[in-house]
Amino acid sequence: MSLFSQNLLFASLLFTLFSGICALGGRSLVFHKLSQGLLLVSGVLGMLASFKVLLAPQTVLYFGLASSEFFPVFQLDPYGAVFFLLISLVSFLSALYAVPYLASYQETYHLQSLNALVATFVLGMQLVVVSQSPMAFMLGWETMSLASFFLVVSDRSHESVKAALLYLVMTHLGAGALLIGFLLLAQGFFFADFEQLAALAASAPLWILSVCFGLFFFGFGSKAGLVPFHVWLPEAHPAAPSHISALMSGIMLKVALYGFLRVLLFILPPIGATASLFILGFGLLSALYGVLYAVVERDFKRTLAFSSIENIGLIFTMLGVAFFAQSQGLEGLYQTALIAAIFFAIAHAIFKSGLFLASGLIVRAVHSRDLEKMGGLARQMPLFSMVFFVLCLAAASLPPFAPFFGEWIFFQSILQNFSSQNLFVTIVLILTFAVIALVGGLAIFAMVKLFAISMLAEPRSEAAREVHEKPRAGELFSVAILAFLALGLGLYAPTVLSLIGASVLVSSPAEITVGSATIQPSLIFWLLLGCVFVVWILRRIFSRTAHERIYHGWDCGQPIDASMEYTATAFSAPIRFFFRLILKTKKTLVAQPVVATNPWITTRTATVDLRSIWMDYGYVPLGRFIIGMAEQVKKIQSGNIRFYLLLMFLTLILTIWVAL
Amino acid sequence: MTNSLFSLLMLVLFVGETLTCFTLMRLPSLLRFYALSSVALGGLAIGLALEGGGVHLIPVAVAVVAVKALLVPFVIKRMAERSGASLRLVSSLRPSASWFVGIGVFGSGISLALHSPLYQMNNMIQTPALLPISFGVILVGLVMMIIRKDLLSQMIGFLVLENGIAAFSLSALGGIPVAIEFGVYSAVLIGAILMATLSQRVQNLLGTHDTSHLSELTD
C-alpha cells in the first residue's frame, strides 16, 4: 500500500502529461473527452496524495530520478499539499466542466492545442508546488507562464492577442526578477535546493536580503496581481476561455502566493517591520483599488478579475499583518493571521473558480460579456441561478460561507491585539481594520451588482430574452460542487483551520479559539436557517398562500419596458460619484443639433469612460520614456558599414585597455 | 640564428608593405603591395620554420603565398576590370594624413601588445618580437577598413587583418595547424571572390563603389 501511496504523486503528474499528449490525437471529440477524462483522474489522484500528506503530517511524498546533482527531486510536503489539493480540485472540476463546454465552442477554439495547453498549464503548476529547488521551481513556473500565454490567445481575436502580449511581458519581467533573486541568494549556485538556500540566506548580508525581498515581492506580486503590477490581470482573465480563467484566477494566483510564502517562511530569515508594512501597504492598496473597479466595471469577467485583485490584496494584507506581528513579537497574531490568509486563499480559489465557470455559461447564453446586455436569466436558468447566487454570496464574504470565516478569524485576532502598550502597533492594526471593513462593504456591492443585473429583472437585450444554450449537466454539476464547497468549507472552518495550522507553521499551531471567542459556524448556519423556516411556517399559518395575482410591476400606469430598468452603470453610479477623485471617470456629453433651423432639438450621446489610473499615470509614461530613449539610441543605426566598424574598433581597444 | 637576418629582412618588408598598403590610392598598386607583403609573410614563415626545424612547413608556406599573393589579387583585379570600376580608390584621408594615421595605429597596437600578459610570459612564445608587430598589423587592417570608403579596399583591409592574425599565430604558436591554415585561406579566397562579385553588383546598381551609399534597407 505504501508503494501505491508513494506513487500517487508521480501518477498524478503522469496522468496530466498523458492528458496533454492524448489531446493532440486528433480532431474528433473523442480525444477531447479522453484528455479531459485523464485530467479528471489526475485531479483525483492529486487530491488523494494531498489528503494523505495533510492528514498524516509525517509522510512526505517524493519522486526523483537517480540522485544526480542536476536532476531535481520533487517532494510534496504538508505546506505544498494544501496548494496541491487546490490545484487538483479545481483542475478536476474544470475538466468536468470543459467536456460539454468546449464541445459547444468547437469552431472558436482549436480543441487539440487548447487541451494540450491546459494539461501543460496544470502540469507546470503541479511542478511548482512539488519542487524543492529553484531550478525545478523556475522550470514549473515558466511552463505555467508560457502555457497560460498561449491559452489566453486561444480565440485569436485582436483583443486577446493584445491582452496576452501584455501578460507575457509582465510575467517574464516577474520571472526574471525571481531568477535574479534566487541566484543572488544562492550566490550563483543554481543547483542548490531550498534547504541549502535557507542556510545561505541565514548568513547573507542585509542588503542582499533586502534586494532579494524586493525582487521576490515584484516577481510573485506581479503574478498574483498586486497593484501596481496588476495591469495584465483585467485584460488577460476575460480574454481566456472561461474554464481557463477559472484555473488562472483560482489557482495560478494561489501558486504565486505559494511561492511568496515558500520564500518568506522557509528560505528567508524573518523579515523586519519595514518589509511587512510594505506588504501590508500594497495589499491594502490592491484591495481598495480592486474593489472600486469591481464595483464600477460593466464587463462581467472584468468585474470578476478586479474582484480577484481585491481578494489577493486582502490576502497580502493578512500576510503583512502576520509578518508585522512577527516583527513586533506578537506570536499569536502572527500565527492566526497567517492561517487566516491561507484559509481565505483556499476559499477564494473555490468561489472564484466557481464564479468564472459560471461566467462561461452566462457569456455563452447571452453571447456577450457586457453586463448591460444581460438580465432575467434567473427565470430562464433557475437551477443555475440558485447555484450562482450561492457563489455570489460567498464571494461577498457573507455568513455562513467560507470567506466570511477567514475574515472573521483575521478581524478577531486583530481585535485581541489592540492594546494601550504598543501604540504604533495598535494604530497600524486599527487602520488596517478600517480599510478592510470598507473593502468588505464594497465587495458586497460588487457581487450584488453582478448577480442582480445579470440574473434578475427583465432581459436587456434580444439575446438574453431567449436563451438557447442552457447549462448542461456536467457544467452545472461542477459549478454546484464549488458552491457546496464554499458553504461546506465555512461550516467545517475550525477543522480546516487547524489542518492548515499544522501544515504551515513550523512550531505548534495556535488554538483556533482566539481569546475567548470560539468559532462555531454550524450554529450560526442552523440558527439562520431555523429562523427562516419558522417564518415560513408562520406565514403559512397566518395568511392564505393561494390569494395572489400576477400583474405588471408598479409602473405608475405607464407602459414601461426593459430599457427603463436600472443598468450596471446606473447601479454603481453613487460609488462612481463618491470616489470620483480616485476613479477619474471621464464623462463626455455630445449634443448634436438634428435640424439646422432649431438648435434646441439635439441628439445627445453620453460616454462614460473608465480610466485605469495605473496605466495612465504609470505604465504609459514609462513606456513612452523607454521608447523615447530607444529612439535616441537608434541614431547610431546609420546604415554606414564603416561607422559600425569604427564602433567595433573602439570596443576592441577599450576592452583590451580595460583588460590590461 | 643563421636565418635570422633573412627573417628580419622579411619582417621589415612585411611591415613596410602593409603600411604602404594603408596609404595607396590606386587599385593595381594596392594589390601589388598586398601581394608583396603576403610574400614577405610567407618568407618569414619559411625562415622561422628553418630556424625551428619544421621543414614540412615550407610547402605550406609556398601554397599560402600562392593563394594570397597570386590568386586573390588576380581575382580582384579581374573583377574590378569586368565591372568597370574606377581604379582610383576613395579614402576619407589624404595620403599624407593616412601615413601618420597608419604609423600611429601601428605604434599604439605595438604598445598595447607590449602590456599583454602573453607578451610578459616570454618563455612561452617562439618569436617574441613578432607578437606586438602582428597586433599592430591587425589594428592597421581594421582601421583601413574603417577609413576606406569603397568596397574593394575594405576587402583588402580585411585581408591585411587576416595577415596580421596569421602573423600572430605564427609568433605565438609557431604556425597554425595545417588544416586550419587551409580553412582560413580558403575562406579568404572565397571571401575575395564573393566581395568582388558583390562589388560588381553594387557597381551595376549604384554606379559607384562607395559604401556610404549602402545605408538604406530595401524592401
Added chain:
Amino acid sequence: MSLTIAVFIQGIVVLALAPLVTGLVRWFKARLQGRHGAAPWLVYFTLLTTLKKENVISESRSWVFRCVPFVVLGIALFLSLTLPIVFPSGGIPQVDLFVLAGVLALSSVFLVLGGLDAATAFGGMGASREMTIAALIEPTTLITFATFASVAGSSSLQDIFGNGITVISHPALLLSFVALVLIVLAENARYPVDNPATHLELTMVHEAMVLEYSGPYLAMLEYASSIKLTVFLLILGNLVGAGLLTTVVIGSFALALFESTIAKMRFFRMQEYMSIAFFLALAGLILIFII
C-alpha cells in the same frame, strides 16, 4: 433560568413590542407636528389586515422575489433571539459582533435584490442607494462595535451589551455612542438618511425597495423593519443603562423629536454623513488606547 427559555422569552417580548415602537414613533411625531395622530397600537391592526390582503406579484420577477421577505424577517427574528437586549444573559454567546455585521449585511443584500427584481426604475434606484449606504456604513459599524468590544474585553455581543458596559464606562465611548446613533439612523432608514413616510419615489431608499411587495410579503417586510428598529433602540438603551419600557418610550420620543427637527439630506451628500460617522468612530477607538 436556562438559556433556551431566556432566549425564547426575549424573542417573544421583542416580537410583541416591535410594532408598538413604530406606532409610538409615529404618534409622537404627529403630536409634535401638531396633528392628532393615529393611536400607537394601530400598527398591529395594520399589519394584521395587510396580511390578509391579496398578494400582487410582478410578472418580471424571479424566484429571488419570493425568498426576500422570508429571509429578511428570518434575519430580524435571528437578531431578536441572539442579542442580549431584554435579559443580560439572554443572548447566544457564539454570536459576536462580526457575525452581527455580516448578518445585517445579508439582510440588506436580500432587500436590495428584491428591489431590483421588479424591473422598475424605482426599485433599482432604491437598491442602488441602499447598497451604497450599507457599503459605506460598514467600516463605521465594525469600528464602533470594536470600540465597545475593546472596553468589554471580548467580542461576543453577550459580553458587550449584556455586561453592563455603559456610555460612561470610558470617556471615549461617548464618541462611539454618537457614531452608533448615526449608524442606527442609517441602518433603519430614518432621517437624515431616508424618509420612511415619504410617498415620493425619488426620495425613497428603503421604501422604494419594498414598493413592489404587497399583502403578506409587505406585512413581513414592515414587521422586519419594526423589529430591527426595536432591537437597535434596545441596544442603545442598554448602553445608556435604561430599562426596557423606559427605552421604548424615551427612545421613540427622542427619535420622533429628532426627525421633526431635522431635514432629510440629499443622497449625494451622503459621503459627508458617512465620513462624520466614520471619523467619530475612529476617534473613539483610538482614544480608548490613548486615554
